[in-house]
Amino acid sequence: MAEPRVDALLARCRAIVGDAYVVTDAVAMAPFMADWRGRYSGSGRAVVLPSDTAQVAAIVAACAAARVPLVPQGGRTGLVMGSVPDTSGHAIVLSLRRLNRIRAIDPLNRTMTAEAGCILADVQAAASAAGMLFPLSLAAEGSCTIGGNLSTNAGGTAVLRYGNARALCLGLEVVNAQGEVWDGLRGLRKDNTGYALRDLFIGAEGTLGVITAAVLTLYPAPRAALTALVALDSPRQAVELLGLLQARCGASLTGFELMSAFCLGLVAAQFPALPRPFAQQHPQYALVELSSNESDAHAQALLESSIGEALESGAARDAVVATSHQQAMDLWRLREHIPPAQAAAGKNIKHDISLAVSRIPDFIARADAALQQAFPGCRPVTFGHLGDGNLHYNVAAPAGEAIDAFLAHQEAVNRIVHDLVAQVGGSISAEHGIGMLKREELVRYKSPVELGMMRAIKAALDPLGIMNPGKIL
Structure with a gap:
């Protein structure tokens, strides 16, 4: 039986967004609860779909008042279980897919203001229609959203020339954990007026607040x-x-x-x-x-x-x-x-790592040798954005070995790969984020000082701990 405060919260959400946009049916909620790769499924009290920033702010304020956790969600294409709720069933999933408007394009300033639920491919198309280029490009661009791209600081294939999502964003609109709206939608390339709040929310995976819109940098379309x-x-x-x-x-x-x-x-x-x-x-x-x-x-x-x-x-x-x-x-x-070829051939153990470009050849040689010694016949699937030092260093089972039996070695494989990454000063997450999947790995490889500063920021901006709990920290 639902708690009275939860009933009151859901009633409040219905009043804010309308009955049709508060989903509580288990079957209808199921897609919002599942990890894109099919490894995990959480549970929640409801899925709420606001249509604008004011509705997002009102929902966050209602959840804060009820002490109910909130999981922001975009296109659900993440690979580290960062946008799905845990299995407790306590959380509200906040889907931003209805915030899908291009608010403005400023050709002379070469900027676009887009809402968080805009599909990346639609942002690219809007820029192209204006004779310009939005260069962020990745495999999921037909379904991932700008809010998700910024929340994970997505990379893709053009980072070498244009930088990752952080480099392509000039300003943000964010709903904080108290339900207040920070309007930082400034199309400025220079703004030295204190702490870079924008950069706190980019890459934070919704753990500090909800990105609702962004000012994006455009480039001249190449001839x-x-x-x-x-x-x-x-x-x-x-x-x-x-x-x-x-x-x-x-x-x-x-x-x-x-x-x-x-x-x-x-x-x-x-x-x-x-x-x-x-x-x-x-x-x-x-x-x-x-x-x-x-x-x-x-x-x-x-x-x-x-x-x-x-x-x-x-x-x-x-x-x-x-x-x-x-x-x-x-x-x-x-x-x-x-x-998709990897997926069709069977599951494998994935790593999204970054290293100094000069260290990549030595890393690949050492990692291949160490894995062969530990798991003879295993097959590295090595590809990625070499120009910016980002490798997808995946490991498939030996030919003929049962895939599930090999996947049971995931922790040992991760340790070999991630220890080698740490030894050469690399990162265990280049562009996918931490989510739930790499949370314990983060503790292993971040220094106590760094983790302490991250926890202090989280406590300051989200003192109730309601924003995407259990992710990153």
Whole structure:
């Protein structure tokens, strides 16, 4: 039987958003309770779907008064169980998907003000319609939301040139844990007036407040974008190629993705209709993207001369340069289909790590060797955004071994990988966040001083502990 205060809270929520937007039916709530990867399902009292910032503020204030925890939720595409409630059944899930308006575009200031529930692909399309570019791009862009992107400080494929979500945000509108609205929607590139409150909420995974809108940075749409797939001998050769391209191409180099032969073998097995650019297999591949604000001819000359130099110097084995938009899309599809190919082949143990680019070759060699010694025959699935030091270093079961039996070793595999990451000064989370999944890992690898400061911030901004409890800390 529901508690009287909970009944009163749900009645208050219905008064704020309308009966249709307070969901309490278990079947209807189920999708909001489940982790995207299907590993976990929590439970909650209700799912509430406000339509604007005022409604969000009123709901948060009502939950604070009732001492009921709140779990903000965007597109539900996160990979660390950061936007699902725990199994206690106490929380209200606050879905922001109805806050989906583009409030303004300022072409001269090159900014867009978008609400948190806007789908990333829709933000990209709105920028394109205005003749500009919003460069944040990732595999889930058709369903992830800007609020979620900012709450996890998402990265994606263009960080090398444009930076991650934090670098693409100038201002925020946030509802704090008391239900007050902080209007920080300033389209300013310089604002040195005290603490950078914006940066507290970006990457905080909804544990400090609810992001309801953001001022996003736009860029001139490039006149040309060219893509090439380069065959390589090793990760070290990939780092050398990256350095060569950075020196030759500068800011025109917008993407540099590393993929192992095993990754593309998975894609070929699971998606045989996709192209196979090379007649023979090579140990590693780099997917390179150049963009130019001058012309197609300029971009093509720059890319071809740079790759030609790499081939002549032995910094690359072979290369395929896309000669049409469709060919470029086909090359990117190879990269984008690695995660679904992994899923189709069976679950594996995933790591989202970042390291200094110079340390990546040594890390891969050491991690591969350590894992082979501990789990003979295991298969690293190594790919990621080499240009910004972000690797998705996943580990699949040995051929023929039961997947569930191998997954039972997850803690031991994590320890090998994360200990090596820590030894070289890396991070155990590059772009996915901490959520519930890596909460204990955070305690292992963060210093007591750092954790103490994080807990002090949490206590100051959310003294009741109602904002997305159990995530990060």
